[in-house]
Amino acid sequence: MREAPLDDALVLRLVDELHDTGRVTDATWTGLAARYEANQLLEMLAVAGFYHLISFVVNGARVEPEPWAATFPAISSPEPERADVSARGGGDVTP
Numbered sequence: 001m002r003e004a005p006l007d008d009a010l011v012l013r014l015v016d017e018l019h020d021t022g023r024v025t026d027a028t029w030t031g032l033a034a035r036y037e038a039n040q041l042l043e044m045l046a047v048a049g050f051y052h053l054i055s056f057v058v059n060g061a062r063v064e065p066e067p068w069a070a071t072f073p074a075i076s077s078p079e080p081e082r083a084d085v086s087a088r089g090g091g092d093v094t095p
Contacts, residue, residue, distance in 0.1 A: 007035055011044065018048045
């Protein structure tokens with residue numbers, strides 16, 4: 001995967017931080033503020049928030065995608081590692 005240009009990387013970091021914590025770190029904000037105007041920064045926050053709003057409503061209401069809509073490729077996740085609790089006497093952790 002190619003590395004994103006610095007401006008793109010900062011915007012992606014903003015979105016990731018908002019998604020993960022609902023906050024933006026000082027380092028990310030400072031980096032963005034050096035490249036974008038205040039109204040652009042507020043728009044980034046609003047767009048990220050609006051996307052969350054729409055995704056929550058659509059996913060929560062189980063709205064079916066339109067038949068003509070493009071789909072994302074399937075993502076294969078690696079099998080999560082299971083903790084070895086046998087040494088602690090915890091037994092099997094398989095659900």
